[in-house]
Amino acid sequence: MDFAEALTKAIDNSGLSLERVRHHLGARGMRVSQSTLSYWRRGRSRPERPESLKVVTALEELLGLGEGFLTDRLGDKRPRGRWVDQAMSLEDMWDSRATDLGEVMARIDRLQPTASTYLTVRDRQVIGPDRREVEMHSTGVVQALEDGVDRFLAIQLADPDDLGVPSIEAGPPCRLGRVRGDDSTGFLVAEVLFDRVLRAGETALVDYRVRMRPGAQSEVCDRRFLRPVGDYVLQVDFHPDAVPARCFEFTRPSLQEPETALNELWIGTTASTHIHVRNSKPGIRGVRWEWE
Known part of the structure; x- marks a missing residue:
């Protein structure tokens, strides 16, 4: 046994x-x-x-x-097999908050948090004229890790000073399933449903938009990957009236390890900056900025 x-x-x-x-x-x-x-x-x-x-x-x-x-x-x-090689746990990405996240996730049945993985993903973060987050638009290609996958979970954590959990909407070819938010923990968990049921190895396009409820100015944007990702782009668009003094790319293998600054980023004439990561290991990749 x-x-x-x-x-x-x-x-x-x-x-x-x-x-x-x-x-x-x-x-x-x-x-x-x-x-x-x-x-x-x-x-x-x-x-x-x-x-x-x-x-x-x-x-x-x-x-x-x-x-x-x-x-x-x-x-x-x-042993680490084909799909679990280098995989991280929720605790690695969310530390003590993983318990809170697990409780919010438990309110949605049929959870399969490890049954799919991103092949490519692009995030576009918009910062408004008041230096606060407006929205995050995410698109990408998800691959099923086993037969019968028809959804994945989008997870967003509100900042401590936000006015509440964000809202979420999905665009074609996806649609939203069940959505659970908890103002006490700041977590939003949503099912993003594919337009068909996938077999292992098959892919689906995903498109969803998260609208923030910021209570203070923003200084960072990141994405937390439990599994390796082949191609990741994070674009941060600032309002022309709210352009930071400096931007940096950073990485963090897990929340148990320190953040490492990789490069100072150029902010172009359109008040935008980005990072492009290939064949990234699990961990946290993001952009941090200084206003003055």
């Missing part, structure tokens, strides 16, 4: 729902989302990070299991 089977049997025998399990873990000081527990049960992911292994130990106590009953079934870290 592997880890997923052992965990499923133990939870079923306890008579507790995943929500109650999460609640009891929280009372023990362990923060884990219901969606993460569900992924562990189904074998879609497994605990490997130190924080996750502490949750497994707490589960053994909570479910009345012997010490090591679950942890001994984890074995060595799972």
